[in-house]
Amino acid sequence: MNTEMLGIIATYLITLIIAIPLGKYLAKVFAGERSWTDFLYPIENFIYKLSGINPKEQMNWKQHMKAMLTINSVWLVYGFFVLLYQDKLPLNPDGNPGMTPDLSFNTIISFVVNCNLQHYSGETGVSYLTQHFVLMFLHFTSAATGIAAAVVFFKAFRDKNATNLGNFWEFFVKSITRLLLPLSIVIALTLAFNGTPTSYKGKDQFISMQGDTVNVSRGPAAQMIAIKHLGTNGGGWFGANSAQPLENPNYLTNMVEAISQVIIPIAMVLAFGFFIRRKRLAWMIFGVMTVGMFLLLIPTLTSELGGNSAIAKMGISQATGAMEGKEVRFGPTATAYWSTITTIISTGSVNGMHDSTMPLTGLLQMLGMMINSFYGGCGVGLLNYFIYLIIAVFISGLMVGRTPEFLGHKVEAREVKIAALITLLSPFLILAGTALASYVFTKSPNADWAVKAANWLNNPGFHGFSEMLYEYTSSNANNGSGFEGLGDNNIWWNVSTGFVLILGRFLPIIGPVAIAGLLAQKKYIPESAGTLKADTLTFSLMTFAIIVVLNALSYFPALALGPIAEYFTILK
Template identity: 80%
Template sequence: MNTELLGVIATYLLTLVIAIPLGRYLAKVFAGEKVWTDFLKPLEAGIFKLSGINTKEEMNWKQAMKALLTINLVWLIYGFFVLIYQDKLPLNPDGNPGMSPDLSFNTIISFVVNCNLQHYSGESGVTYLTQHFVLMFLQFVSTATGIAASVIFFKAFRDRTTERLGNFWEFFVKSITRLLLPLSLLVGLILAFNGTPTSYEGKDQYISVQGDTVNVSRGPAAGFIAIKHLGTNGGGWFGANSTHPLENPNYLTGVVELVSQCIIPFALVITFGYFIRRRKLSWMIFGVMTIGMLLLLIPMLQSELGGNPALAKMGISQQTGAMEGKEVRFGPAISAYWSTMTTIISTGSVNNMHDSTMPMSGTWQLLGMMINSFFGGCGVGLLNYFVYLIIAVFISGLMVGRTPEFLGHKVEAREVKIAALIALLSPFLILAGTAVASYVFTTHGEAAWAVQPKSWLNNPGFHGFSEMLYEITSSNANNGSGFEGLADNNVFWNVSTGIVLMFGRFLPIIGPIAIAGLLGAKKYIPESAGTLKTDTLTFSLMTLAVIIVLNALSYFPALTLGPLAEYFTMLK
């Protein structure tokens, strides 16, 4: 077997070895059971006392969502002004300028919503102060927000009938103290000992082989990069992200970063089953997500390892695969695996240039973000999957002529309507956003948007459409990766993607939490011989079918205009 493929398999198996016990550990942490990290309780108690929080006061789903939205608004306002005035603040040894209001608007929303869509270059666009005390801070708290929301969701199904879903602030703080900080410290140390910089000094200089003087940015990057992956954030300290040799020095750090971005989304599916005492259900969900991952990964590997047929026709050997845009240190196989995981996990970090991947690879990357429920981001991936699950319950109930039920609670019109609205939200944001961008590009030649739309695209035709489709899709999925042929730092893209970022983050959290809260408050109905069981292979395949059919109907026309058209044109 190709040694590159062995690296992919070994990385995935290592992820599972860590994620499964981590899932069990998190179930105990959030259930209040004894765990080895209980020595942190005095620290947490001090935080709660200082903040005036009584963790014994449990919230209903509305109170939890109010707390979530309020604190996110505070972070947004704080970060917006710091980014604008960062040039007047300390820890700026390279003299980087302050951001324009539209770029600050886009950047702060992007980091608040766990997307990290960067319309600036990391080493030249922000200072050390904003990298640490705004952006890295948000990478911790935005991740903790998603995890806390998922635990609120779990609580709705732990007890038979309840409106008391725990305390959002308790889950939020524990997500940081018991999970994110310890793991970030470990990953940061691994990166630092392998060459990732950790100092606060400015640019360094060296003389290249050609005799040129080269300025190299550095800074305290290791901790930032650790949480960017663990929290499925994805924002790069350097503009080139994990293709940069200081952000990802060698194959070992590449594996560590890949494992880091997958372990929490994997683990939270396991946590769900242990927390609500329905392990079989969580394993069935995990199985569907794994099948979905493989349906995207296998053709991605085939596409990237197969090379470019256009070059093959010219007599150029393609034994090394499609190497354009890839790091020669890593090769196309691990890059294909990274691209798949970073788009389905919604991390958005890259160890290769997605804009340079083969057209069909672009299709699989886009689909991973459009579906956005095969593991997904920390906590929110499971919430997205739950929307499809409720639709599958509703359809299955109609097929067998029974009132749909989920875990002993009747699924009625109100819950189905919420699920349908959330399921339709992503196609609306993606397709409408791309349509508006295409209209502006084709009809406005002047600089009405602070840059001439005709200069947006370095690649005309089908690939140019794919670049715009990818940008909106990445924003809606809170992913952050991009087809970087697109010139996106202008008023149109900063504002439009900022709006998509907000709706794409918060409504898919509020909707599933509302459904769970409504179901949890209903009278529990014991299972009977006629109960539709949701932890069976049959129902799991039904849910997978719903995911595939709904997304195919929603997105196939847009994919046809972009990467599919480019693929068939290349063959011709």
């Protein structure tokens, strides 16, 4: 086993070592139990008083969702106008221009919904003020929104019967003060001491060995890079994201950034078990998610380390693996690991170019985002998994001829209908968007409103189809990574993905929280000999089978037209 493989094994093991106690800590914090961060109470109380919030006021699930949508709408409007007029605002030493309305529309939605799909380059597209007071601000708030929604879900199953599910604002504030901000400071300091820029100066210049004058972007990057990974956001300070040496200086920072984007999703799954006092259930959910991750990771490693057969036929050595688009400091092993975790989790940051990965890797990257519940984003990964779990409960109940139940609450027609609608939503948004884009590309190549659709794709054919499919998949999964061969900064892509972004974010949050809230209001049914237990290996296998079958039925035809066809073409 080489050192590169040992590096990713160590990275994952360290992630678990941090995530398990972090899960216990989060369960205590959100349950209102004593924790070592109680010294932050005065700061939190000041925020509540300043905002006119009563953190002890109880909310039902509808009030929670109303609060979530209201505050996110405020941020959307605020950020839209700052992006439009950033060229007229301070902290813009490089003189970056204001965004066009369609690009501003796409960008602000993307950052509000924790996706950070970037149809602009970080160095030239936004000012320091925008990076900090709009985008980095939303890195914190969008992650806290997902965590707060997950805690509402926790509360619904903690007691046998519950209508009052805590206070959204309390969960939201604690997500930042007790979790995101402290850990971000530690990560940012680590990056800063390893060479990531932190100053507010403009571009620097140096003379290359060829005598060319090169302008190098910098700025207060370490702060944003820390929270972008910790909050599973992913938007890069620099256009090349974490493949850029200033954003990711060395192997240590590569490990830190990889660890930071996974610890909260895993911790939230474990916190669920500690919070509702059903640790076995949480470990079973974690087990299914982990098996799913490795079933995506292992073929990805094999694909990238095996090299490109088309290049090998030309007599060029592929001993180091498929190196196109890889950062040579890290190699294909670290990039394969990163590409897996960044797509199963809604981070979307990259330390290599996904557009250059092998077709099988591209297939697995898209599949991870399509499933979107193997760990997933901050809080929302568990909510996405819950939809599959409810469908598994329903089908299992039909198989044994008993009314489906989950944690002592009957799962009836209303809950199943909500789960079914949310399950159908993702395939509809991804496949309908890709179909429309394909039609525009082939039928309207010179449409002015599409900015010459014929120029969208650098790679026509199967790979070009994959580029369009990937863009909508990433948007729906709130991921933000992309196959960068796609020319996406135009009215079509900015507007169409903007709508996919907002629907793909909030409906999959509202659906699971609504189901949990409805179940919590029902009469508790004690377990009996015929009760279907959700914390068994058998039921976990059933849930995993549901995930595989539903996603295969939904996405296999589209994947066959893109990465699968490209894979067999290269083999031939």
